[in-house]
Amino acid sequence: MPNALVRAAAEGLPSINRRQMLHKLAASSAAATLAMVPAAPAAEHPDADLLRLDQEMLEAETRVELADKVCGLVGREADKLLDRLPPRPAEWKEPSMPDNIRDVLGSVLVRDLPYPERHPAALRDWHRSCEQQRAASRALLEAHQDKVDHIYREAGIDAAEDAYCARAAEVFRVCERILQTPANTAAGILVKLRAAEEINADALTSIVADIRRLAGEAV
Template identity: 35%
Template sequence: MPNSFLAAAEGMPDVNRRRLLNLTGAGLALAATAASVRNASATLVAQDAEHPDAELLALDKEMEEAHSRMETASESNSALSDKIEALLPPRPLHPTDWKSRPMPAHLKQLWDEALKNVLFVDAAKGDWQPEPVSAWHDANDREKAQIQAAWEEWSALRDERYREHNYEAMEEAFNGLSGEEWEIGRRIFAISAHTLEGMAVKIRAGERLGLENLADPSEAYLSIAADIKRLAEGGAA
């Protein structure tokens, strides 16, 4: 996430960028202050029921724990994937990377001459090409089929090895943890922040979710922008 809301606004959709830049100067100053404390540990703030942002601080801790579980699962899955890939035979050429070789000049000349004299009925049957040209095309087709077969054989072996290690279940578990973290983030952005500590919770949540990499991270930005405006106007709920 950018270190200031002016920088953040540059990468936002126009409507969200305008909303953020239209905030008061005091609001932008508060945004910069919030960004400077985004890495502060929530444990430094008293998380009791009297704190104006007690709910956000509690969710921050909950999200931190969920994020840690997700990262642990990701590291385990990556390590297992690397182990499986290392045991596989060399990766063959992917069929989409295979390119037909250019037709030799003498065959191209034969093809051009035959094309000039081809009759419609012969063209419809598809047997008008000279035998050497047809043989060249057949050889190309065989090579393409061999590339496809080699890839399918390797892919089947790769899938089998992953199944043997129950990798799909591990990925499903990771996806579940990712969904859990995402849901906590949605809850955080749905709650109004009343202090800089609460705004810092939202900034950390956006960073953990990688919202700056999404096409439209407006939910997080608009939530924080609303907090800035409220604080700039005197902290009214």
């Protein structure tokens, strides 16, 4: 009979070997039983939402850094093209008033100073000449700036800056969601602090509300 043979074989073994065999059989049985029982799901972190948002913030920050590098690359390429342009015209500065015109100005009555049409012709002509020089200088500066803007547009700086602004807006939106999400642990509060630092926001009100809620106070 098989069972009798097993017992007989077991009885013929030294006691230490019999204990080892029984231990192995028990362990195998327990392992088989555990394998049949489904594992209990791990408890979710109390601030799981904030931790997920923290990861979103890190990913959004990475995209901002990449967009910033693209802007820098495009800008450097555009700067090489700018070297081909003539130097930027100097800013216009109003010349010193000649002595004879200063004498004319001194002859103007105080009550007439706010009214240029009442000034002597020589004074009006001098002011008109200055205004014409200012306008001519402004036109030169604007023409030069138009050429600079054209070079940057051709290099793709507008598209690069638009992409950067879009990525930065993503970071801001994620940070706002973080600050609007209640924290339940110190880890969650740290996420809020990082978000506040990222967008230079005041997280104190939000975090104080978290602390009061955790302390059992009415918020």
